[in-house]
Amino acid sequence: MKFLDIGEVSAETGVKPSALRYYEAVGLISSVSRHGLRRQFPPEVLLQLRLITLGKKAGFSLDEMAGMFGRNGMPDLPRAELQQKADAIDRQIRELTALRDTLRHVAACPAPSHLECPTFRRLLQVAGKRRSTGKETGGRRRPA
Template identity: 80%
Template sequence: MKFLDIGEVSARSGIKPSALRYYEEVGLITSVFRHGLRRQFPPEVLLQLTLISMGKMAGFSLEEISGMFGRTGGPDLPRATLHEKADEIDRQIRQLSALRDTLRHVAECPAPSHMECPTFRRLVEVAGKRASAGKAARKGKGG
């Protein structure tokens, strides 16, 4: 098996060596030995780093991500938690889509004042309802 040194892992993953050392310190990844002063990692570390990056992008904390790896470092993903996070991302997508539509309309609206534009007022009203519904849903979940 060919091992990857920390510089190669950094170059291939796009993650700084300092972050790799931190991930190792908190137990997210594990080097297998050192060649001189350089940590050596098994090739599977690249998959682990991809999963860590995806978890961070999805809004999971490093502690939560750490709990998603089994004893061998392979994924042990809690399906219910992933469904909840996917639902949360769906809500964010709807809110961001409404915001995008409002911004585009504001940028292109020919009305002399946006407050006189019925489409603008409707978009703002819809966005406000979605924001309120999102807050109520998060509050109901303890957030």
């Protein structure tokens, strides 16, 4: 079996060597040996790193991702957690779409003053209700 050194893994995945060393330290990936001072990784590390990159983009923490690899380092993906994350992304998309539409309305509003625009005032009221209930932060209130 041909192993990949840390430089090859970094070049192939775009993950910096410092991040690779950190991922190894926290148990997300494992090197199998060293060639001089350079860590050597099995080819499967490329798949693991692609899954870690996808998980980070989806908003999973490194701790959550650590639980998504079995003892052999291969994916053991929790379908229920993935569905929950997909649902959260759907909610975020709806909220961001509403925010985008609000910004576009404000940018193009023909009213002499935004405060004279009934649509703008309604959108502010809706945004204020969301903020006060903590809906945009997943139930946690952020300081104003």
